[in-house]
Amino acid sequence: MTPLLEIDNLRVTFDTRHGMVTALDSVSLHLNAGETLGVVGESGCGKSITALSVMGLIPQPPGRIAGGSIRLNGEDLVGAEPARLRSLRGSDVAMIFQEPMTSLNPVLRCGDQIAEAVMLHQNVDSARASRLAVELLDRVGIPAPAQRARDYPHQLSGGMRQRVMIAMAVSCRPKVLVADEPTTALDVTVQAQIFDLLNEIQRDVGAAILLITHDMGAISEMADRVAVMYAGRVVEQGKADDVLDHAEHPYTRGLIDCIPALGRRDDTLREIPGVVPPLHLLGDGCAFASRCAHADRRCLAQKPVLTKWRHHPVACHAVEEGRI
Amino acid sequence: MKQPTAETAPAAAGDPATAQRVESPAREAWRMFSRNVPALLGVFLLALVLLATLYGKLFYGGDPFEIVWAPYEPPLTTPSVPLGTDYLGRDIVAGLLTGGAPTLTVGASAALITMVIGISLGSLAGYYGGWVDNLLMRITEFFQVLPALLFAMVLVTLFSPSLWTIAIAIGVVSWPQTARLTRAEFLRIKELEYVTAARAIGARNRRIIWKVILPNAAPPLIVSATLTIGVAVLFEAGLSFLGLGDPNVMSWGLMIGANRDYMLDAWWPVTFPGLAIFVTVFAVSLIGDGLNDALNPKLRGR
Amino acid sequence: MTALLDVRDLSVRFAMPRPSLFAPRPHLEAVRQVSFTLERGEALGIVGESGSGKTTTAMAAIRLVNAAGGQVLFDGEDLLGLDEKAMRARRRDIQLIFQDPYSSLDPRARVADIVREPMDLMQIGTPAERRRRVGELFELVGLRPDQMNLFPHQFSGGQRQRISIARALATHPRLVVCDEPVSALDVAIQAQILNLLARLKAELGLSYLFISHDLGVVWHVCDHVAVMYLGQIVESGPRDALFETPQHPYTQALLAAAPSLARRKSRGYVRPVKVSGDPAGPIGQRTGCPFAGRCPRVRDLCRDTAPALTRQGPTDVACHFPGPPD
Numbered sequence: 001m002t003p004l005l006e007i008d009n010l011r012v013t014f015d016t017r018h019g020m021v022t023a024l025d026s027v028s029l030h031l032n033a034g035e036t037l038g039v040v041g042e043s044g045c046g047k048s049i050t051a052l053s054v055m056g057l058i059p060q061p062p063g064r065i066a067g068g069s070i071r072l073n074g075e076d077l078v079g080a081e082p083a084r085l086r087s088l089r090g091s092d093v094a095m096i097f098q099e100p101m102t103s104l105n106p107v108l109r110c111g112d113q114i115a116e117a118v119m120l121h122q123n124v125d126s127a128r129a130s131r132l133a134v135e136l137l138d139r140v141g142i143p144a145p146a147q148r149a150r151d152y153p154h155q156l157s158g159g160m161r162q163r164v165m166i167a168m169a170v171s172c173r174p175k176v177l178v179a180d181e182p183t184t185a186l187d188v189t190v191q192a193q194i195f196d197l198l199n200e201i202q203r204d205v206g207a208a209i210l211l212i213t214h215d216m217g218a219i220s221e222m223a224d225r226v227a228v229m230y231a232g233r234v235v236e237q238g239k240a241d242d243v244l245d246h247a248e249h250p251y252t253r254g255l256i257d258c259i260p261a262l263g264r265r266d267d268t269l270r271e272i273p274g275v276v277p278p279l280h281l282l283g284d285g286c287a288f289a290s291r292c293a294h295a296d297r298r299c300l301a302q303k304p305v306l307t308k309w310r311h312h313p314v315a316c317h318a319v320e321e322g323r324i
Numbered sequence: 325m326k327q328p329t330a331e332t333a334p335a336a337a338g339d340p341a342t343a344q345r346v347e348s349p350a351r352e353a354w355r356m357f358s359r360n361v362p363a364l365l366g367v368f369l370l371a372l373v374l375l376a377t378l379y380g381k382l383f384y385g386g387d388p389f390e391i392v393w394a395p396y397e398p399p400l401t402t403p404s405v406p407l408g409t410d411y412l413g414r415d416i417v418a419g420l421l422t423g424g425a426p427t428l429t430v431g432a433s434a435a436l437i438t439m440v441i442g443i444s445l446g447s448l449a450g451y452y453g454g455w456v457d458n459l460l461m462r463i464t465e466f467f468q469v470l471p472a473l474l475f476a477m478v479l480v481t482l483f484s485p486s487l488w489t490i491a492i493a494i495g496v497v498s499w500p501q502t503a504r505l506t507r508a509e510f511l512r513i514k515e516l517e518y519v520t521a522a523r524a525i526g527a528r529n530r531r532i533i534w535k536v537i538l539p540n541a542a543p544p545l546i547v548s549a550t551l552t553i554g555v556a557v558l559f560e561a562g563l564s565f566l567g568l569g570d571p572n573v574m575s576w577g578l579m580i581g582a583n584r585d586y587m588l589d590a591w592w593p594v595t596f597p598g599l600a601i602f603v604t605v606f607a608v609s610l611i612g613d614g615l616n617d618a619l620n621p622k623l624r625g626r
Numbered sequence: 627m628t629a630l631l632d633v634r635d636l637s638v639r640f641a642m643p644r645p646s647l648f649a650p651r652p653h654l655e656a657v658r659q660v661s662f663t664l665e666r667g668e669a670l671g672i673v674g675e676s677g678s679g680k681t682t683t684a685m686a687a688i689r690l691v692n693a694a695g696g697q698v699l700f701d702g703e704d705l706l707g708l709d710e711k712a713m714r715a716r717r718r719d720i721q722l723i724f725q726d727p728y729s730s731l732d733p734r735a736r737v738a739d740i741v742r743e744p745m746d747l748m749q750i751g752t753p754a755e756r757r758r759r760v761g762e763l764f765e766l767v768g769l770r771p772d773q774m775n776l777f778p779h780q781f782s783g784g785q786r787q788r789i790s791i792a793r794a795l796a797t798h799p800r801l802v803v804c805d806e807p808v809s810a811l812d813v814a815i816q817a818q819i820l821n822l823l824a825r826l827k828a829e830l831g832l833s834y835l836f837i838s839h840d841l842g843v844v845w846h847v848c849d850h851v852a853v854m855y856l857g858q859i860v861e862s863g864p865r866d867a868l869f870e871t872p873q874h875p876y877t878q879a880l881l882a883a884a885p886s887l888a889r890r891k892s893r894g895y896v897r898p899v900k901v902s903g904d905p906a907g908p909i910g911q912r913t914g915c916p917f918a919g920r921c922p923r924v925r926d927l928c929r930d931t932a933p934a935l936t937r938q939g940p941t942d943v944a945c946h947f948p949g950p951p952d
Contacts, residue, residue: 138730260840524688526718526744
């Protein structure tokens, strides 16, 4: 079976004042129909750039897709006509943003915004689109949807706004839903509601979800498979359970062990020392080497390649050599 | 939406390993400014104007009020009056070199007065809020709705035209903008946590206003001050043109004002002082824009 | 011996704009009669969602926000009764760590000056002693001495938070209020700062009033925990009791909502307690329990009568029908 979305060897560069930096390097991911792929990492690891690449929203310049391909149903999105990308955006791939307040238009009523999205991609009149908008609001669990459709975004709470965003995103039954940190701006009880809603919608609509998050807990509750990114590369990839229970890469282990989990009785948390290195200072070796307890001379000199090891693919010399 | 470049920016800006160079925000601003070609052109032009105004007389003597030649002598015809003479036969070059000082002095003093009044009232209003803010903002609005030129004209006619009354008149009519800008900056900055941090370590209001908020509010104020100089120069020229300048002091505005009736017969007596004013204001605007780019952190890194 | 901090019936109200010219001015009851105590050398966590009043409570307790009523006994002395001068002198015992490492440091000051400033203001020691103390503080929080002359923007988020901690410790405070000190940081950096805070607490005998929305963080740092909802404490108690046998339905809902590695999509998890909707706004009069609108266990009594915070088993609970989830 060919995957619904296949990112192959993607390389994205940015022009910055430090010269050209590589924001994504040899990124290969795939997403099957109806499943959720979680992409996890700290800020600066390239997970948002990955999401934007899939949407065809990398600002060019300063960004540039320097190599590789992104195939949706076999059609390559890299190098596709802007008009073609526009027609795919919203209908086949849709995005849910992190900040629902700034990603909704403040001067349009919520119902009208959804109706507009519907009319852009479907051949329906405005009355029918408005009715669809109310149905969608009902579908995402907004009480009194007909009244809320007439509200402006600022009249709704953060959770309700994110539901409106989701309603808009699923309005055209997209095949791929890109969710970029969809709950970071929300309270924890509301976050739980949004997670449950996304899982429910996936069951109903059958959409595949590309979930971008920094939170391993979110991965555990939402993802079927997971890709761990660091400094623009995928360092570990596999089934969510597999990666969570048998993390191989020292970075993945660190990410899991540094969570102050409820009930954990250790006095000190495991730390990952240092910070993500700036992209313009990446050398030839493994980008994680400066923070890694297992790094040796080879790690500093040569970039490890993602290769299948014991359970799933990992990019780490130490794992490969059996030193961990 | 998250700016895609934001993922790369913080790492680039805050890398601890390479941050050995001690670069203060002011220094960084200077580095930005010194790479800005239009701004440097502005500095060059303004320097030229200032040098000519300050030292021009040493090389080119002559009383600008003295009648030295026949009236309406066109430029580039007589070596002793290179840019010609005006309707009375006075030397235009002498006028240009002498007339800059009063114009620039009035411009700079008016800008200074504007900043002092505007920053004082704006910072008090923004910091204390409540009734202080209400009262000060109503006063500001009162001055803002006055027709500035008319009001300045009234002030100047009431208190006999001298450089000082003109500067004060311009300052009094143009401070409200600065006050509003200062207030807006104070309202924004006083909510930031480092201000709360200063309160938490027991700093008094006066210290917070002067040492914490004002330096951080300075960038837009510096830009605004620069642009105010340009506006004040134009204002002075306008008043002089209307015959409200100090008639005993030669200024660019006065030159234009005195010769305006004969403009159709002789273009040069008004054009050269006009050009001088244009170059000055243009240079100041370029510097202001350059400062804006250099001091505005949002534009950094481009 | 008295507790280090004993807050009694603290209330905070914010005046809102009048809806019309002659209408009475409405008030936002941000904090309603909140009481808690913090013992020496312990950490009290206040958890809650946005709008719960947790930050306002802490700020009012240390007089950075004006309280409308109540008492704040610090070492037996009522802070709310002190005059300006006495309060300024008291500030050396009470310090603050902020949430946002990017806005809590003055961008125009060198970090050594930022750390020294509290000592300058309170005139502690000679200039030479202050400089030496800055060096000690840098070492204490894990910064290098050669970084002292840098500016805040040259540091990463985690390092800025270390600077913020060094500044807070400069005057040897006894109480440190931590307002979401790690929520703006990446997880890996979070762990560094949490470990640092735990070490400082043990080494220096500090007491923390720790504000957070993250239950895991509170679990890790705090000895006692109070859960706030719409300006009131709905449950408080020792950490283990509160997290392991929560009695209030809101506490249970919070615990069920916190993302956890134990809940796996593959195993089709079901949340034990679900609440719907968002918290209502804190404006206006309210009768009954603040959580009544979202509570799965709500009955008529809850809408009419507000429950008082009373000891029920291992924790103090403000609920008419406390107990384990159904």
